[in-house]
Amino acid sequence: MLDFLVELFSYGFIVRALLVGTFVSLCSALLGVSLVLKRYSMIGDGLSHVGFGALAVAAVLGWAPLAVAIPVVMLAAFLLLRLSDASRIKGDAAIGLLSASALAAGVMLISVTKGMNTDLLNYMFGSILAMQSSDVWLSTLLSVAVLLLYVIFYNRLFAVTFDENFARAGGIDTGFYKALLAFLTALTVVLGMRMMGALLISSLIIFPALTAMRLCRTYRSVIICASVLAVLCFWSGLILSYLYETPTGATVVLINLLFFCLFSLLSLLRRRKRSHSLSE
Amino acid sequence: MPLLVCRDLVMSYAGKTALSGVSFEVAEGDYFCIVGENGSGKSTLLKGLLGLKRPDAGEISYAPGIRREGIGYLPQQTDVQKNFPASVMEVVLSGCLNNGGWRPFYTRRDKERAMENLRRLEIADLKNACYRELSGGQQQRVLLARALCAAGRLLLLDEPLVGLDPLVSAGLYRLLMKLNRENGLTIIMISHDVQSVVKQADKILHMHTKPLFYGTAEEYRQSELGRRFLGGAVDA
Known part of the structure; x- marks a missing residue:
């Protein structure tokens, strides 16, 4: 076991993937709790598709991928919020519109200029080799910023998530916190998508939160449980994908699904037990 | 006046x-x-x-x-809330944010205030209960306690x-x-x-x-x- 771990960590790309992946999983689990509860979970999905489009443009033009993707996805996050707040196109439809368009544009761009190749596949489904050492620093820095902001605004994000009207009446600038949530999500999605894949990154946002909510009964325990689950699933996914040479993103998602099923089962059993003890 | x-x-x-x-x-x-x-x-x-x-x-x-922030408000319940995983204390404490300025965390005074309002509404024993598992009347009392945390007069x-x-x-x-x-x-x-x-x-x-x-x-x-x-x- 020890030998295996030493071997594992002797590869630079694994260490980089582990570092970035852990931070990204943690961030997306935290943000995911608010997003899922506020029924915004599809925003992560929409943003990842926009990110794919942006990465395609960067690849074609030969620019640094993160430098292009981060501002573009942030802009998209802002647009999505505005769209769902103040237009006749409802939120979910607006996201569907934007994400399909961005994905189509990205695929088109790459296939016209470079032909359908492994690059495209890597962007869509992720690659463990995607992290370069320059990315690691940026990713770590940005993730730490996301985590810090989350902790500082924890109580207010709770208030805005639980009851927007009450928070607004109490003088909390709910627009600011919604925008903050969208921007932090945009950052996290861009950081994680090259490893997890544009089509799979949103699962990091949705799964841990949903799984934790099956069993946890307070907000704080949901947050803690989701974070632990996210990191655990990522680590085991990474190791398994290394061992069996499976795609990292897909492996992580399937492990998340496994935990979700397990927690659902436990929650079902608990409810059974309670209704049983009530009827006695 | x-x-x-x-x-x-x-x-x-x-x-x-x-x-x-x-x-x-x-x-x-x-x-x-x-x-x-x-x-x-x-x-x-x-x-x-x-x-x-x-x-x-x-x-x-x-x-x-x-002050507008000092008005205790009891809104109508939304769908989001009915299935929200939060403890009663977490919900009631969020009413204290309105008077909190820019402090990121709750103070001991906030917690005392929340407890006092739970007692006033006769639900102190539900402090650690899960909000979504309460009855409609209990949920309404919890939201009222939160409003009281925000309310001055x-x-x-x-x-x-x-x-x-x-x-x-x-x-x-x-x-x-x-x-x-x-x-x-x-x-x-x-x-x-x-x-x-x-x-x-x-x-x-x-x-x-x-x-x-x-x-x-x-x-x-x-x-x-x-x-x-x-x-x-x-x-x-």
Whole structure:
């Protein structure tokens, strides 16, 4: 076991993937709790598709991928919020519109200029080799910023998530916190998508939160449980994908699904037990 | 000096005039009820009072010393909340944020305040319970405790008794009465349950886009409008 771990960590790309992946999983689990509860979970999905489009443009033009993707996805996050707040196109439809368009544009761009190749596949489904050492620093820095902001605004994000009207009446600038949530999500999605894949990154946002909510009964325990689950699933996914040479993103998602099923089962059993003890 | 004065208020909702010509005063310690059917402009008026929506004309002015953030607000429950994984304490504490300025975390004083309000509403034993597993009446008490954490002197309630069974409603009415009479809290409540409200409130404003009646509960009972809405039950 020890030998295996030493071997594992002797590869630079694994260490980089582990570092970035852990931070990204943690961030997306935290943000995911608010997003899922506020029924915004599809925003992560929409943003990842926009990110794919942006990465395609960067690849074609030969620019640094993160430098292009981060501002573009942030802009998209802002647009999505505005769209769902103040237009006749409802939120979910607006996201569907934007994400399909961005994905189509990205695929088109790459296939016209470079032909359908492994690059495209890597962007869509992720690659463990995607992290370069320059990315690691940026990713770590940005993730730490996301985590810090989350902790500082924890109580207010709770208030805005639980009851927007009450928070607004109490003088909390709910627009600011919604925008903050969208921007932090945009950052996290861009950081994680090259490893997890544009089509799979949103699962990091949705799964841990949903799984934790099956069993946890307070907000704080949901947050803690989701974070632990996210990191655990990522680590085991990474190791398994290394061992069996499976795609990292897909492996992580399937492990998340496994935990979700397990927690659902436990929650079902608990409810059974309670209704049983009530009827006695 | 009244706590709140509204003068010639005109407000619109979705491009249509929702209410016009609304003038009233609320004094310190009043139990003031706004009644009317759905679509009569009650909710729009409430948004105006909370500063969530600006009036098209007229003015809403609070006595000096009343900050908008110091109004305890009990909104109607949303779907999101009914399945929200949070403990009662977490929900009630979030009411303290309104007075918290920019401090990121709750202080010990916030926690004491939350506990005190839980006791006032007789739900201290539910402190660690899960919000989504409570009954409708208990949830409403939790939200009321949160509103009290935010409230200095004024409580604003939006249809607090919708969907509750009569026994639970009676309990909540009793609590509100106690808060008003014993703690001197000013209450403004929106309701379409005219029958019960008349027994509680000091003053009534009956709305139907325009104010149809404004005066004391006693006067309302005697008025033509009041008799029509209260049916034969008045003299009983």
